[in-house]
Amino acid sequence: MSSDPQANPAAGKTVIRNIGLMLSGDIAHPILDADTIVVVDGRIAAVGKQGGVETSGATKVIDAQGCVVAPGLIDNHVHPTAGDWTPRQNQIGWIDSTLHGGVTTIVSAGEAHYPGRPRDIVGVKALGIAAQRSFSNFRPSGMKILAGAPVLEPGMTENDFRELAEAGVTLIGEVGLGGVK
Structure with a gap:
């Protein structure tokens, strides 16, 4: 158990692609039209379709292989x-x-x-x-x-x-x- 991963966020740009379903947490619009998340220095910077978000320069690319992504x-x-x-x-x-x-x-x-x-x-x-x-x-x-x-x-x-x-x-x-x- 680490005490606080927020104290040392991952540096660089991570792209999570090939998401099968992305839930928003908003009851009025529960499903997002998105398949990609871009994380910069440990913070979500963009959510959208692969062609609609800036993914170049990623230090890490994760293939979600169609998994569902939901808010905590x-x-x-x-x-x-x-x-x-x-x-x-x-x-x-x-x-x-x-x-x-x-x-x-x-x-x-x-x-x-x-x-x-x-x-x-x-x-x-x-x-x-x-x-x-x-x-x-x-x-x-x-x-x-x-x-x-x-x-x-x-x-x-x-x-x-x-x-x-x-x-x-x-x-x-x-x-x-x-x-x-």
Whole structure:
């Protein structure tokens, strides 16, 4: 597992050609009229038909052999804890396994499985902020992880949520995991 492939993007120009079907991710126009992707220095620079995009000067050409290309999927219900380890299944590598299934972004529904998860308000806020900041700085295998979803506990006030928001926390954990049912 690499920590952040975005930190060292592939230099040069890569052309992926002979794509059989390209999905857009746009429900109104789900299929693109395209068979070629051009990537420059690790970023998609062009998508289109082979004759309609600039492919000269490619340092690498990949023949997709008619494969389907789709945008990365989003899993909006995960419970991240520490890096690529989950205590719930006592498993290392779950993020890599998720990535292999086509998911490139995951959204925390609360760091509920964190061993010894705090239930006091100060601890709840600290864990939420720590998770948000940790995964903002760490992208296991390039996976985007939106974390820092405090599990709600009784006694939290508007000021607590303001403090969380000011610290960069934008999520709330799944209701019912903590003391608030």
